[in-house]
Amino acid sequence: MRRFVIGSARNLIESSRQKYQFERFSSSYRFLSSSPAADSPSSSSSSTMAHLVSLSTINPKVIECEYAVRGEIVTLAQKLQEEIQTKPDAHPFEEILYCNIGNPQSLGQQPITFFREVLALCDHPAILDKSETQGLFSADSIERAWQILDQIPGRATGAYSHSQGIKGLRDTIAAGIEVRDGFPADPNDIFLTDGASPAVHMMMQLLIRSEKDGILCPIPQYPLYSASIALHGGTLVPYYLDEATGWGLEVSELKKQLETSRSKGITVRALVVINPGNPTGQVLAEENQKAIVEFCKQEGLVLLADEVYQENVYVPEKKFHSFKKVSRSMGYGEKDIALVSFQSVSKGYYGECGKRGGYMEVTGFGVDVREQIYKVASVNLCSNISGQILASLVMSPPKVGDESYESYSAERDGILSSLARRAKTLEDAFNKLEGVTCNKAEGAMYLFPRIDLPEKAIKAAEAAKKAPDAYYCQRLLAATGIVLVPGSGFGQVPGTWHFRCTILPQEEKIPAIVTRLTDFHKSFMDEFRG
Amino acid sequence: MRRFVIGSARNLIESSRQKYQFERFSSSYRFLSSSPAADSPSSSSSSTMAHLVSLSTINPKVIECEYAVRGEIVTLAQKLQEEIQTKPDAHPFEEILYCNIGNPQSLGQQPITFFREVLALCDHPAILDKSETQGLFSADSIERAWQILDQIPGRATGAYSHSQGIKGLRDTIAAGIEVRDGFPADPNDIFLTDGASPAVHMMMQLLIRSEKDGILCPIPQYPLYSASIALHGGTLVPYYLDEATGWGLEVSELKKQLETSRSKGITVRALVVINPGNPTGQVLAEENQKAIVEFCKQEGLVLLADEVYQENVYVPEKKFHSFKKVSRSMGYGEKDIALVSFQSVSKGYYGECGKRGGYMEVTGFGVDVREQIYKVASVNLCSNISGQILASLVMSPPKVGDESYESYSAERDGILSSLARRAKTLEDAFNKLEGVTCNKAEGAMYLFPRIDLPEKAIKAAEAAKKAPDAYYCQRLLAATGIVLVPGSGFGQVPGTWHFRCTILPQEEKIPAIVTRLTDFHKSFMDEFRG
Known part of the structure; x- marks a missing residue:
């Protein structure tokens, strides 16, 4: 079992914690070590090990460290994705929906055009003076690129x-x-x-x-x-x-x-x-x-x-x-x-x-x-x-009067208002699920609903050597392709279970996500209801 | 005095070291701490300190760490540069020549065009399909950008x-x-x-x-x-x-x-x-x-x-x-x-x-x-x-037959052959200086000449609380605007003194650098010769 509080303060909150709460993808690391290779042909003492460096000889702080957002559930999702690519009907879904991480552009969010124009011009300043550039880039992006280049000694964007x-x-x-x-x-x-x-x-x-x-x-x-x-x-x-x-x-x-x-x-x-x-x-x-x-x-x-x-x-x-x-x-x-x-x-x-x-x-x-x-x-x-x-x-986007201001503000407002709608839709959907309560997403990019799991589901998780919320998330992934992060990756009040879901899937996909999630949840609860 | 070897191994090479050898820009850090502000109006115990966090309460490993390449000599150089900007005749030179760090583009080296074309296109893929782009970018940079975008899930260059x-x-x-x-x-x-x-x-x-x-x-x-x-x-x-x-x-x-x-x-x-x-x-x-x-x-x-x-x-x-x-x-x-x-x-x-x-x-x-x-x-x-x-x-530059190959290889060969010439010119110049010997720069971007300093110069350095090579480099900077890093920043055999000089100043500046360096060295040696 993995611990959240380190070193001598280990006991600080330990007593208030259930045994599954902090299990994570790395839970099996601590006790592994590379096995001696008896058949090693070398006479050197060090090479009697299969590998020179083993878990027992690396920095224990590295082993102690955990990062659930890219943990076991994501490794599993990547495996499923590869399976779908080679065999499209391998699973009951066509794509993996990564709701595990605040990574908007991976789910189709488009970058702000003005920002990318400036970056491209700063990457290749040689085109700033070319006539074709006027047709490809907004006037204020060209002006901003010049301003930035003038702030860089020697205009050297490739220098430390x-x-x-x-x-x-x-x-x-x-x-x-x-x-x-x-x-x-x-x-x-x-x-x-x-x-x-x-x-x-x-x-x-x-x-x-x-x-x-x-x-x-x-x-x-x-x-x-x-x-x-x-x-x-x-x-x-x-x-x-x-x-x-x-x-x-x-x-x-x-x-x-x-x-x-x-x-x-x-x-x-x-x-x-x-x-x-x-x-x-x-x-x-x-x-x-x-x-x-x-x-x-x-x-x-x-x-x-x-x-x-x-x-x-x-x-x-x-x-x-x-x-x-x-x-x-x-x-x-x-x-x-x-x-x-x-x-x-x-x-x-x-x-x-x-x-x-x-x-x-x-x-x-x-x-x-x-x-x-x-x-x-x-x-x-x-x-x-x-x-x-x-x-x-x-920290200094286009201002009223700049050529790009209208397109910039339309892009910005479109993204933010869509995020607000997605947050509300998902929040409402979670709150309709049996045994699930979800606070309002006032900000950021996440919902963190609480789920009251049936005793039988908790027992099934125990048998599978998983935290109950991790078990739920893995079952959800296998059934729907939706990737959530179990609450145990973030910490939670002992005895409560949660998961984190980003509000980032593109709006046209939200209805299907809600349907799949709702259907899965119903069948999961049916399976484990007392 | 600062130490190079840490913790219990402190004695390992200590005995073989002279007292100045490892002095660095951070040498005065260890014993400083923020002084209590007696006039603090707050009743809180913590705010009787001028600042909450002091050198005596931060991680000692941070204090232990040193990084001479951007150390005291560079801080001094930046100060001189600001003085020149506000008062051009404040010093007997017109510019600071940063030979302290391997930062080629800061000294005028131009980036490889093909690389920058590809980067700009990947930063702003929206222009890839535009007709003006054909006139601004090489055909193989456009093709490479497409290849790279196709390797990125969702072509999202803004995603983790x-x-x-x-x-x-x-x-x-x-x-x-x-x-x-x-x-x-x-x-x-x-x-x-x-x-x-x-x-x-x-x-x-x-x-x-x-x-x-x-x-x-x-x-x-x-x-x-x-x-x-x-x-x-x-x-x-x-x-x-x-x-x-x-x-x-x-x-x-x-x-x-x-x-x-x-x-x-x-x-x-x-x-x-x-x-x-x-x-x-x-x-x-x-x-x-x-x-x-x-x-x-x-x-x-x-x-x-x-x-x-x-x-x-x-x-x-x-x-x-x-x-x-x-x-x-x-x-x-x-x-x-x-x-x-x-x-x-x-x-x-x-x-x-x-x-x-x-x-x-x-x-x-x-x-x-x-x-x-x-x-x-x-x-x-x-x-x-x-x-x-x-x-x-x-790791995969343009190949023979690609549109950019000729310009790419001309740029590459131009830079590398120029670096080789600069290395040789500087090496020869150092070897002509009294008391200086310099190994060949077979590769990398540096020369590390050894300098035998007169006893009087070592005494003057001691009086100035500097390592002798740091003293030499500071005097050189003040006289010529040339920034070198003292050998003590890299470690050296006890009792020997060196400095590191990059071979990166643009070729047309090398003769002036050699002249300035030679003149300075002569007058320095004249000043301290026994």
């Missing part, structure tokens, strides 16, 4: 940049943050990264000294956090989101978990907040955010704000507020709170996952610690320039 | 790919390796990465369990290795390249250092070989490589082969041989040797540093360990798609 990213692009991003928040942003606080994940790793690497250092993470959480904490040898300190209040984040729960972990000798360094929520889809209210900021300030915690879904809000009663804006509106500045905001080009209406662009805005750290962050960034030289350019574009 | 990279691109790369080596390559062995650096980190993360695990690294070495070993908490076990024999790699030296470190309780996991050498520019002879492979096999070491300069060989008497080819030609297969080869789009004649593309070919590891590497790759989702595409292009 400054370790934090190209200064002119950071200027643009800082200006975009100012427009968003109404408070100043400093380009020297921006670190451009290959997506948000490496930025999260950098902060974990900085803050975690040993298993005695804890990071407060929501449960359910996006498993990047548990994986990164495991890889860096720290302790995940869980706080539970309240499903009954729409995945509410209660400061009383934060306090309780902080105190419990402190009593176990854990030094809690930081609080991770994912807003809008992943996998839970909630959008925090501003008052709630103020209480969280106050908590971090009082308790001396770094606030790690995962704000990659800042453009993905679907309900009129909620609005995204950055934690930086909230902090500054409370009068808290550099000396009051240490705050890191993560942003990515992979989410929003742009969904440019494959470009690996993103940034973190680092505030409230002293010059000496900032130099250390810079040094770690330097070891990897810089993030990729296309991703850097795209990060500047998403 | 398979965690190891797009399968069709890995097929292309494996085919390119087969053409290069004459031995089979398996696309499932290829892990595409954002440049070679993250691949090196992944292997260090996998192999290093504690400070008791050692990695054999050349001295001088590219500081990525020392930085990565420090960040992952392992021990760098040095082996010295023999400057007298053109930076020869002697197996007797490997054995000696291996035994010494084993006697200190270090488990040596792997041997790093950089071929062609960085910072030393040598190209290994095939017989030498065979002896190295045999050594790794006998001693049970993973061979980590940094082969990113495989296209950069400038002398007719030397040829690049991959360690995979050498191993296979010796009859050693999967079960005999664990070998990881690193390749990058940043080097070669392409020099596409900003694209952050690269791959590692992982052979000789069992399925269970490979699954762990896959899992760690999955946590970061995938490397950037443009970099992936470019990695496939450099």
Whole structure:
């Protein structure tokens, strides 16, 4: 069985957990090791092993790390996909529907034209002066490409940049943050990264000294956090989101978990907040955010704000507020709170996952610690320039009056309104299923419905050596080709079962998905109902 | 003073080192910490600190890590550059010449047209069908872009790919390796990465369990290795390249250092070989490589082969041989040797540093360990798609008969022959300087001349609290605008001093650089000659 909390803090939440809850695709790894090859012809002592390096001799933190979003269920899905390709009638479905991961363009979402025009022109600036280019590209994309090239020393888009990213692009991003928040942003606080994940790793690497250092993470959480904490040898300190209040984040729960972990000798360094929520889809209210900021300030915690879904809000009663804006509106500045905001080009209406662009805005750290962050960034030289350019574009899209503004805003609004409709349709469909309840997707790209499984289904899962939600998801995949991620991959209140479903399949496919899901669920419940 | 070898192995080579040798730009970090702000108005205990997070509370491995290539000398250079921009006559030179880092396009090298055409078309596939595109792009770049798009599920260049990279691109790369080596390559062995650096980190993360695990690294070495070993908490076990024999790699030296470190309780996991050498520019002879492979096999070491300069060989008497080819030609297969080869789009004649593309070919590891590497790759989702595409292009450039072949090969040969001329000119210039000797740059992008400094200069450096070679480089920068990296950033035999100089400034600038360097050196020696 796999564990969620690492090292000496292993007991912290163990008592409150059921035995299946944290089983994952990697559950069988720990005890495997390559077997000695008795027939090895070599006389060398080392080559009596089948392979030199075995599970028993690699870094145990790597083994400890788990990442369910691309875990066992996806490996199985890839296998089924290959089978369908070679034998189209091998399974009772024609295609695999990947609802496991927030990867919009893999499901047919089209990129924003303006962004791609600028990227293409920056990739091949030699065509900027050609007459044919005027016919192929919008005038403002050509102008923007020139602006960006002029910000790059020597116009060299193939050169390593400054370790934090190209200064002119950071200027643009800082200006975009100012427009968003109404408070100043400093380009020297921006670190451009290959997506948000490496930025999260950098902060974990900085803050975690040993298993005695804890990071407060929501449960359910996006498993990047548990994986990164495991890889860096720290302790995940869980706080539970309240499903009954729409995945509410209660400061009383934060306090309780902080105190419990402190009593176990854990030094809690930081609080991770994912807003809008992943996998839970909630959008925090501003008052709630103020209480969280106050908590971090009082308790001396770094606030790690995962704000990659800042453009993905679907309900009129909620609005995204950055934690930086909230902090500054409370009068808290550099000396009051240490705050890191993560942003990515992979989410929003742009969904440019494959470009690996993103940034973190680092505030409230002293010059000496900032130099250390810079040094770690330097070891990897810089993030990729296309991703850097795209990060500047998403924070500074076309404006009213620009040639591309109308097509840009039509593309953006089309994607966001469609996502909102898909979220609602899927939410309603889940809520109609026997034993399933699903909170509203206020934002992000996911629904995280709860499923009350019959006792017989739980027993069948036990016999199959699976967590009950993993068992459900595997049966669903085999019957329908729909790929969901079991809730155990994200963490959940012991004894409850969930799965995460993205809202990303194209709209014309949603009715068929709902039908297949509904039919499967009915037959599953019929099979196992007591 | 900063240390090179970490943790309990600290004493391993300490005795053989002079007190200045490993001083670096970060030398003052360890003892700094943010001072308490007595005037803090807050009642919270944590906010009595000026900042919440201080050097005394971050991960000491981060502080331990060093990266001289972007260290103090570059920070100083950037400051001078800003001063020149605001006040052109502030210094006795008009521009900063960055010879510190292998970043060809930052110094004016032009990208290969065909590669950029394909990248632009893949970034904006909407133009592939337009008639204007025929006039702007070569026919084979259009064809290649279609081929690549057809290898990407849904032609979605904005989607996360398979965690190891797009399968069709890995097929292309494996085919390119087969053409290069004459031995089979398996696309499932290829892990595409954002440049070679993250691949090196992944292997260090996998192999290093504690400070008791050692990695054999050349001295001088590219500081990525020392930085990565420090960040992952392992021990760098040095082996010295023999400057007298053109930076020869002697197996007797490997054995000696291996035994010494084993006697200190270090488990040596792997041997790093950089071929062609960085910072030393040598190209290994095939017989030498065979002896190295045999050594790794006998001693049970993973061979980590940094082969990113495989296209950069400038002398007719030397040829690049991959360690995979050498191993296979010796009859050693999967079960005999664990070998990881690193390749990058940043080097070669392409020099596409900003694209952050690269791959590692992982052979000789069992399925269970490979699954762990896959899992760690999955946590970061995938490397950037443009970099992936470019990695496939450099391993499969235009062929005879393709429309672009002539222009492509003219560009490639122009760059490589110019690099060879520049290497020779700079090598000759260094060898003419008083007290300087410089080995031949057979390959890679660097010269690493040795400088015998007068006793008075060493005393002056001591007074300035600098390593003597760092002192020389700072004086050179202040006088000429030329940025070199002191040898102490790479490691060197105690009591010897060096600096690394790239061969990358454009050819028309080389005469002026030689003149400036020669004049500076003469006046420096005049100042300090005994």
